[in-house]
Amino acid sequence: MLLKKLLLGIAGVGLGIGLMASSALAANLRVLAWDGYADADWVKEFTAESGIGVDVVFIGSDDEIWAKIKGSEGQDFDVFAVNTAQLQRYIKADLVTPIDLSKLPNQKDTLPRFRDITKVSGDTKDGKVYGVPFCFDSIGLIYDTDKVKPAPTSMSVLWDPAYKGKVLAYDNGEHNFSFTALTLGYKDPFNLSAEQMAAVKAKLVELKRNVLSFYTTADEAQQIYQNNDVALIWANYGQQQVKALQKIGAHVAYINPSEGALAWLDNWVISKGVRDKDAAEKWIDFMLSKKVSGALSERTGFGNTVVESSSAGSNDKLVWLNNVEDPTKRSDLWNEIKATP
Amino acid sequence: MSGTGSPQPLNGRWSPLVTVLAFALPAIFVLAPLAIFLVYSFFSVDQGQIVYAPTLANYARFFTDPVFLPVFWRTIVLCLSVAAISILLAYPTAYFLTTLEGRWRYALLMLLMVPLLMSYVIKIYAIRSILGLNGFLNKALVALGIITEPSTLFVFNMNAILLTLTLLLIPFAILPIFLALERIPQVLLRASDDLGATGLQTFLRITLPLSMPGVASAASFVFVLAIGDFLTPQMVGGISGFTFGRILYSQFGTAFNWPFGAALSVALAVVVILAILAGERFGRNRGTSH
Numbered sequence: 001m002l003l004k005k006l007l008l009g010i011a012g013v014g015l016g017i018g019l020m021a022s023s024a025l026a027a028n029l030r031v032l033a034w035d036g037y038a039d040a041d042w043v044k045e046f047t048a049e050s051g052i053g054v055d056v057v058f059i060g061s062d063d064e065i066w067a068k069i070k071g072s073e074g075q076d077f078d079v080f081a082v083n084t085a086q087l088q089r090y091i092k093a094d095l096v097t098p099i100d101l102s103k104l105p106n107q108k109d110t111l112p113r114f115r116d117i118t119k120v121s122g123d124t125k126d127g128k129v130y131g132v133p134f135c136f137d138s139i140g141l142i143y144d145t146d147k148v149k150p151a152p153t154s155m156s157v158l159w160d161p162a163y164k165g166k167v168l169a170y171d172n173g174e175h176n177f178s179f180t181a182l183t184l185g186y187k188d189p190f191n192l193s194a195e196q197m198a199a200v201k202a203k204l205v206e207l208k209r210n211v212l213s214f215y216t217t218a219d220e221a222q223q224i225y226q227n228n229d230v231a232l233i234w235a236n237y238g239q240q241q242v243k244a245l246q247k248i249g250a251h252v253a254y255i256n257p258s259e260g261a262l263a264w265l266d267n268w269v270i271s272k273g274v275r276d277k278d279a280a281e282k283w284i285d286f287m288l289s290k291k292v293s294g295a296l297s298e299r300t301g302f303g304n305t306v307v308e309s310s311s312a313g314s315n316d317k318l319v320w321l322n323n324v325e326d327p328t329k330r331s332d333l334w335n336e337i338k339a340t341p
Numbered sequence: 342m343s344g345t346g347s348p349q350p351l352n353g354r355w356s357p358l359v360t361v362l363a364f365a366l367p368a369i370f371v372l373a374p375l376a377i378f379l380v381y382s383f384f385s386v387d388q389g390q391i392v393y394a395p396t397l398a399n400y401a402r403f404f405t406d407p408v409f410l411p412v413f414w415r416t417i418v419l420c421l422s423v424a425a426i427s428i429l430l431a432y433p434t435a436y437f438l439t440t441l442e443g444r445w446r447y448a449l450l451m452l453l454m455v456p457l458l459m460s461y462v463i464k465i466y467a468i469r470s471i472l473g474l475n476g477f478l479n480k481a482l483v484a485l486g487i488i489t490e491p492s493t494l495f496v497f498n499m500n501a502i503l504l505t506l507t508l509l510l511i512p513f514a515i516l517p518i519f520l521a522l523e524r525i526p527q528v529l530l531r532a533s534d535d536l537g538a539t540g541l542q543t544f545l546r547i548t549l550p551l552s553m554p555g556v557a558s559a560a561s562f563v564f565v566l567a568i569g570d571f572l573t574p575q576m577v578g579g580i581s582g583f584t585f586g587r588i589l590y591s592q593f594g595t596a597f598n599w600p601f602g603a604a605l606s607v608a609l610a611v612v613v614i615l616a617i618l619a620g621e622r623f624g625r626n627r628g629t630s631h
Contacts, residue, residue: 067597093390165493171575213497213579220576223466227473228496328386328598335591338583339408 028053029279032068032080034266035217036240036300037135037287046286052279060217061172062086063331069095074272079280083264084122084131085190085321090269091125097270098128103281106288106306107132114305121320123267131267132284133305135296137238138261138318139175145251147231155183155257158232159203164210166231168221171214173334174324175236175262180204182259182319189262190322197333204337214338218244225250239301256316263318375610382603391599399604409588409605416585417612419499420567423506424514424560430507431514431559436548438515439522450519457512465576468505472496472577497579505577506567513566514559521555522548554624561620565613585609 029052031038038056047053057077059065065082066089074095082090090096101107101117108115114133117123123131143152147166158167170176180200181189192200212228215221218237222244224230235241235254242254268284270277286292293306303309324330383395403409434453438446456464471477472495479491495501525548533543571586578584589609592602 063597067593070597208580211580216575223470224473227470227476229474328388331591335588336408338580339412339588341581 027275028055029079029276029283030054030077031056031283032059032065032077033057034059034081036296036302037081037266039295039299042286042292042295046283049286050279050282052276052282054283062174063172066090069271072273076273077271078274078276079268079270079283081134081266082131082269083266083321084120084133085264085323087122087131087267087269088125088323091130095272096130097272097274097277098130099132099270099284100281101129101132103278104132104285104288106285106290109290110288110305111308120265122265122322131269132288134266134268134284134287134293135300135302135304136263136265137240137302138256138263138316139179139238140235140254140256140261142233142235142242142245142252142254144231145253151253152232152255153258155179155234155259158234159207159210161210163231165212166229167207167210167212168224168230168233169207169211169214170234170236171216172236173330173337174327176204176207176334177330178321178324179234179262180207182257182262185259189319191325197329201333201337204334205340208337208340222248239303243301256318258317260317260319262321264321378603378606381600382607384600384603386598386600399601402601403604403608409585412583412588413585413608415499416568419503419584420506420564422503423510423567424564426503426507427511427514427563428518428556428559431511431518432552432556435515435519435522435555438519450515453515454512456509461509461572464509465505465573468508469577472501472504497577498581499578501577501579502574502582502584505573506570509573510563510566513562517558517562518552518555521552525551557620557624561616564616568609568613568616 031054033056035058038054038058043054043056057068059068062083065080066086068076069080069090070093087096107117110133114120117129117132118127120131120133123129123133141152141155141157143157145151148157148163157163158169177192177197177200178189180203181192181196184196184199184203186192186196212230213224215224218241221233221237221241225233225245226248233241233252239254242252245252268287270280270284274280288306290306293304296302297304297307297309381391382399383397385392385394385396385398438450438453441449469476473479474491474493474496476496478495479488482488483491495504529547529551530543533547538546569586571584571590574582574584574587575590578587585605589602589605592598592605
């Protein structure tokens with residue numbers, strides 16, 4: 001919480017400077033985003049260009065976005081970032097507003113696969129566009145090249161007893177069930193039958209015995225890596241995590257597992273309780289500019305939807321994240337797994 | 342109380358209002374939210390939506406599901422240990438402070454309270470880099486030749502939580518014990534000395550019993566703060582340090598099951614209230630005896 005406040009404070013300083021320059025009278029645009037999606041200099045530039053002040057709140061997990069948006073019935077934020085798998089849940093709960101693509105001139109210049117949003121699974125409902133693709137990445141595996149030889153090709157290496165106590169896993173039941181299902185060779189990792197669910201649960205209890213800790217943020221994983229003997233990291237933050245680790249001199253590499261890597265695609269979405277829809281659409285269009293999207297990939301290593309980037313290999317099998325059959329059930333089972341001695 | 346203390350007669354007119362405010366504020370900001378979450382604990386959730394029909398299912402689940410009670414007891418034991426260790430460390434510290442003269446006493450006390458001004462999260466991050474397998478603690482122990490290989494004893498487990506919580510909460514133990522020790526009249530100690538008691542006898546028969554109210558409130562402070570914490574276990578607990586606070590937190594964040602989270606909170610609140618009552622009662626009994 002306090003860390004969040006600190007980040008907010010930093011964002012607030014940038015905002016304050018912007019406000020003074022623009023003398024905006026309207027209420028600020030309230031943005032809920034992941035760390036890296038609303039850097040202070042972009043916010044400042046956006047405010048300078050448009051005269052719209054921005055308040056950014058950063059979040060740490062999909063569940064936190066849901067809790068924040070659902071908790072206020074979409075009234076607390078104007079625009080937020082959410083991935084394709086999650087978006088349908090928001091549409092169903094009537095928490096989001098369709099987006100008028102004609103207000104987004106930059107959207108026409110996005111990469112071919114994102115240009116026709118109706119072809120991006122999960123972004124539309126009944127012909128209306130609810131999400132504008134902004135950023136994507138795979139959820140692969142980071143391994144320490146000094147400790148893991150030969151280079152792994154599958155997530156099954158996480159269960160290798162040779163790496164007992166040297167595995168960092170991610171603290172999220174939904175994803176852990178999905179990737180374990182892929183590792184077990186199940187066709188649809190997002191819709192598991194009762195037997196499959198039980199098998200995955202048993203497999204995850206087994207994984208737990210190999211795990212040093214479950215992390216939630218990339219910074220946290222990096223700090224744990226630095227102070228402990230870590231060989232394998234289930235990389236929820238993909239390229240971003242690899243880059244950060246390599247920067248501090250870690251000998252690490254990244255693979256997308258052969259059984260298929262889960263991959264996410266984040267979208268800008270406008271909430272039901274948006275106060276100024278024009279301002280929200282201006283924000284999204286600004287985010288789709290070559291400059292911001294290009295910088296996004298440079299700074300984070302994520303793939304963006306405007307400028308070609310190296311983050312997605314053309315031969316890698318990517319499994320786009322989708323709705324899971326029962327999030328509450330997965331979450332409860334994940335608690336049971338964590339409580340298993 | 343507010344009316345009688347004010348010197349101006351005009352205030353007499355306002356005193357009923359002040360009295361109403363004095364009762365209304367706690368009622369609105371403390372009792373009402375507590376009542377709301379108590380009510381929520383009798384609702385349920387279906388497909389991410391809260392169902393507003395009263396049910397006891399949440400409590401039934403808490404008592405019958407094999408996950409929750411063991412974690413609940415384990416967490417209580419953990420927090421009792423934190424309280425015990427904090428007191429064992431805080432008592433000598435507080436005692437030492439009272440032996441100091443005038444200015445030094447308070448200067449040192451202030452220094453001990455300084456960590457409270459720092460961000461909780463930053464302190465946990467700092468402690469985590471001390472505790473890691475290649476962390477400061479292990480490096481120091483290896484360098485001193487105390488252990489030959491870095492130990493995993495304090496890395497991402499219950500011990501790490503125990504150590505971190507103790508470090509974080511010890512100021513809350515020092516302060517009440519110090520205040521209790523400081524209130525002991527010096528004449529009692531001198532009288533004991535005059536009557537021929539040794540230093541140890543004086544301590545055991547005069548100082549220790551008279552400082553027990555402080556120890557009791559210190560214990561309940563630390564216990565209550567420790568049991569409500571979910572961040573420390575989340576950040577240093579790893580895979581074996583799964584505490585009740587983490588389950589509770591996941592009900593609000595991950596599972597979006599507020600009613601069940603509320604029911605778990607009620608269970609936690611019962612323990613907290615019992616701890617506060619115990620601290621209060623124990624403290625008062627001893628306190629009135631002199």
